[in-house]
Amino acid sequence: MPKKIKVNSSSVKSSIPTEVGIKAAEIAARLADENGIACALASGIAMHIYGFTRATTDVDLLVSETLPLDSKKKLSIGGESYRVKVGRREVQVDAIVRNDELTAIYQTALVNALETDADVRIVSPEWMAILKYFAGRAKDKLDLIWLLQQEGLVDRKQVQKNLVKAIGKQSAYFVYQKVKSDFDYADFLKVRERSK
Secondary structure: OOOOOOOOHHHOOOOOOHHHHHHHHHHHHHHHHHOOOOEEEEHHHHHHHHOOOOOOOEEEEEEOOOOOOOOOEEOOOOEEEEEEEEOOEEEEEEEEOOOOOOHHHHHHHHHOOEOOOOOOOEOOHHHHHHHHHHHOOHHHHHHHHHHHHOOOOOOHHHHHHHHHHHHOHHHHHHHHHHHHHHHHHHHHHHHHHHOO
16 A cells, blocks of 8 residues: 655645735735835746746745834845735735845846836846846746746846846846856747747
8 A cells, every 4th residue: 555645734835826915915015115115026926927827835025125014034135024914814925135145136126126007016027037047946947937938028138238237247248148048048948839
């Protein structure tokens, strides 16, 4: 008889539906706005808005400073994690204020965030591609390749301009050379998909 796997429901994180994530982001963004804090949606729920629905268990916001909420924990990259009530559900909202070598990139992405028809701004597709590149985790790589495969979503020349704006021409040149390999891989996957 095959071995049974025990599932501990308290250890299983539940994915957030897009509408719940957006509502949590709107609540946090409203609070940020009331306190003069710049705020923009990034990562998983932002990817949902751009059309790539993948599982995500929290809402990530880029912010200019932490929010006036009870912090549940400090984020290792800078910022704090909160719980926001949406209906009967509590949603983890991570307010990211980078305090490392990527600070300038995150701050510039925040300043250049786009308006949405919801009550929250969103990191542009070009900045999202840059943030995903630097995050470097497997799920971020998948997000990045998906963004680059979408026709007309990411202006690749703007990615280079954004890098120059955030880190200067010399540093941007070297980073952009590495990012171009992701462009090439995304293009390869598009061609392969069309030939099926």
